[in-house]
Amino acid sequence: MTESQLFNLPTPLQLESGATLPAVQVAYHTYGTLNAAQDNVVWVCHALTANADVLGWWLGLFGPSFFFDPADYFIICANVLGSCYGSMGPLTPVTDNGEPLYHEFPLITIRDMVAAHDQLRRHLGLTKIHTLIGGSLGGQQAVEWAIQQPTLFENLILLATNARHSPWGIAFNESQRLAIQADHTYYSATPEGGQQGLKAARAMALLSYRSYEAYGTTQAELTDEKLDHFRASSYQQYQGDKLVARFNAYTYVALSKAMDSHNVGRGRGDLATALGQVQARTLVVGITSDVLFPPIEQQLLARYIHGAQYVEMESQFGHDGFLIETVQITNFLERFYSRKLVHS
Numbered sequence: 266m267t268e269s270q271l272f273n274l275p276t277p278l279q280l281e282s283g284a285t286l287p288a289v290q291v292a293y294h295t296y297g298t299l300n301a302a303q304d305n306v307v308w309v310c311h312a313l314t315a316n317a318d319v320l321g322w323w324l325g326l327f328g329p330s331f332f333f334d335p336a337d338y339f340i341i342c343a344n345v346l347g348s349c350y351g352s353m354g355p356l357t358p359v360t361d362n363g364e365p366l367y368h369e370f371p372l373i374t375i376r377d378m379v380a381a382h383d384q385l386r387r388h389l390g391l392t393k394i395h396t397l398i399g400g401s402l403g404g405q406q407a408v409e410w411a412i413q414q415p416t417l418f419e420n421l422i423l424l425a426t427n428a429r430h431s432p433w434g435i436a437f438n439e440s441q442r443l444a445i446q447a448d449h450t451y452y453s454a455t456p457e458g459g460q461q462g463l464k465a466a467r468a469m470a471l472l473s474y475r476s477y478e479a480y481g482t483t484q485a486e487l488t489d490e491k492l493d494h495f496r497a498s499s500y501q502q503y504q505g506d507k508l509v510a511r512f513n514a515y516t517y518v519a520l521s522k523a524m525d526s527h528n529v530g531r532g533r534g535d536l537a538t539a540l541g542q543v544q545a546r547t548l549v550v551g552i553t554s555d556v557l558f559p560p561i562e563q564q565l566l567a568r569y570i571h572g573a574q575y576v577e578m579e580s581q582f583g584h585d586g587f588l589i590e591t592v593q594i595t596n597f598l599e600r601f602y603s604r605k606l607v608h609s
């Protein structure tokens with residue numbers, strides 16, 4: 266990962282919950298050059314466990330010779346508030362004796378994340394954004410921001426996301442938090458606290474990110490004779506360990522709670538009224554095999570965002586298809602920007 270730049274918010278951040286975060290830092294990456302007309306800005310909102318280095322985790326869509334090429338666009342991605350990749354989160358030292366807040370980090374919401382992004386945008390002097398794009402938790406930030414500031418964004422790309430987090434999605438997240446909190450080390454308030462729980466949580470989450478078919482394709486046994494030590498078991502173990510090596514339990518709980526909070530209708534009447542405020546030209550992408558954010562949720566977004574275009578990707582990769590199926594997404598984007606996609 267390349268080095269992030271840092272922005273310190275000039276004032277404490279008042280959170281939606283009523284709590285205040287002092288001395289908030291936001292880590293961000295930029296790629297490419299802002300042109301004179303300032304009409305080449307692409308702002309990327311990242312998902313649950315990613316970071317600001319979008320060329321690291323969305324290569325295939327972002328990078329030299331890909332659709333969003335830094336030679337053409339000024340690309341920005343900020344690490345979300347509450348994360349562990351440079352922005353303020355549960356492991357940031359905050360108390361008088363330099364201790365992090367760990368499990369006592371205040372509840373943050375998608376709107377709090379957007380508030381931090383928008384302060385960074387102002388700091389960078391950006392008054393218009395050519396494209397705002399995000400998938401999953403990133404799409405939740407993007408749609409919320411496009412509702413709050415309808416004239417700021419020319420184009421809005423929403424992938425595998427929703428207008429309001431579903432009871433199903435909240436139940437998945439709560440089950441994962443139960444696994445983390447069942448690990449007694451979670452309450453030890455050390456950076457390593459809750460790691461075994463986090464491993465189990467990631468293994469559970471993977472089931473919601475992939476599909477029956479994907480496991481059948483990638484984890485099928487080569488012999489009928491096995492009684493134990495199946496490939497699918499080792500895959501779950503490996504994926505859990507892989508997240509533990511780069512993340513922490515406190516951040517996972519904070520960000521999954523933020524995902525649960527997402528509801529663009531809150532304080533705005535209803536979802537239709539809220540989504541009706543978006544003015545950006547919008548493309549919504551669903552994935553046939555996504556069981557976590559199923560296509561019905563993207564169809565709802567497209568129904569209530571004026572003129573939105575809806576497309577569905579055929580993929581066996583489930584929810585994570587938005588990170589993996591970059592060729593299909595590029596194809597959709599080429600048609601969208603050349604205006605060959607018509608209102609569904």
Ligand SMILES: CC(=O)SCCNC(=O)CCNC(=O)[C@H](O)C(C)(C)COP(=O)(O)OP(=O)(O)OC[C@H]1O[C@@H](n2cnc3c(N)ncnc32)[C@H](O)[C@@H]1OP(=O)(O)O
Pocket residue numbers: 266314315316322484496497499500501503511585588589
């Ligand atoms: C600092 C950072 O790295 S942060 C940024 C990285 N992450 C993000 O940004 C979040 C978004 N990205 C993701 O969630 C993921 O990277 C995805 C969805 C894009 C792809 O997931 P992956 O785990 O790479 O793919 P996949 O599910 O095919 O698993 C492949 C891995 O499992 C391993 N694996 C596959 N089958 C098995 C098995 N039966 N037993 C053990 N390991 C297995 C492979 O060897 C491979 O290991 P590797 O990751 O060390 O190369």
Ligand SMILES: N[C@@H](CCO)C(=O)O
Pocket residue numbers: 312313314315401402474584585
């Ligand atoms: N697998 C991705 C997407 C979750 O929506 C992540 O870990 O961030």
